[in-house]
Amino acid sequence: MDPSATAPTVATGPVAPSTPDVTLFGDGGLDWRPVSPKLATARFVVLGCVAVLPLLGALALAIFVSAWLWLAVAFVVVVVGWVAWVIGRQVPMISWAETAEELVIRKGRLFRTVVSVPYGRLQFVDVQSGPLARKFGMATVELHTASPESGGQIPGLPTEVAEQLRERLAARGESQRAGL
Known part of the structure; x- marks a missing residue:
């Protein structure tokens, strides 16, 4: 007969209450609460206000100065589109x-x-x-x-x-x- 099988277990100190794990990925057993989806809308409004001047400037230069400046318009549109995509991906996280x-x-x-x-x-x-x-x-x-x-x-x-x-x-x- 194994003596460790019959020996009582001895607590070495106070047992901490079980707390959920805070992990980098996954929910870790926590009740995660998202922020309001209106935050994305507010950030889109700010993006639109910031992007209007560069877009209008690039359009004016492309129309009145050189056709090559349509590349600047395309660049501004691509940057604004990318930032909008990032906002749409970040806010839900x-x-x-x-x-x-x-x-x-x-x-x-x-x-x-x-x-x-x-x-x-x-x-x-x-x-x-x-x-x-x-x-x-x-x-x-x-x-x-x-x-x-x-x-x-x-x-x-x-x-x-x-x-x-x-x-x-x-x-x-x-x-x-x-x-x-």
């Missing part, structure tokens, strides 16, 4: 999740970034909304910690969600810091 100990933000399709901000490190939570974001009913939640590199931001949240998240994060940050 921005998501966030709340765990018991931290807020996790992930961005990027090709170059993936995952930022975990522990609630106890939060100094303050900022909600920002410019004129275009207000027009689309969105806000950006920015997390500030003692180190500028360890903060994060979630763009394109519906305004109500952003305000509720700010309140929850402020409360969790205060309770986590109180335990220090």
Whole structure:
């Protein structure tokens, strides 16, 4: 008879509660919440405003100066099309999740970034909304910690969600810091 088979197991310390894995790819068992699809529309509006002047300038030069400058028009159209494609691919990949100990933000399709901000490190939570974001009913939640590199931001949240998240994060940050 094997003595290890009958020996009781001894716990060596407190067992940590199971927390979901924060992984670079895959969901890791977290409840990821996407940002508003209106963020893509707002970014398309900004792209259109920025692209109008170069496009009109290239068109004017092509019409009045030289036919060779139609290549400039084509170049501007290709660049605007590529940026629009990138916006359409990037925005759906921005998501966030709340765990018991931290807020996790992930961005990027090709170059993936995952930022975990522990609630106890939060100094303050900022909600920002410019004129275009207000027009689309969105806000950006920015997390500030003692180190500028360890903060994060979630763009394109519906305004109500952003305000509720700010309140929850402020409360969790205060309770986590109180335990220090």
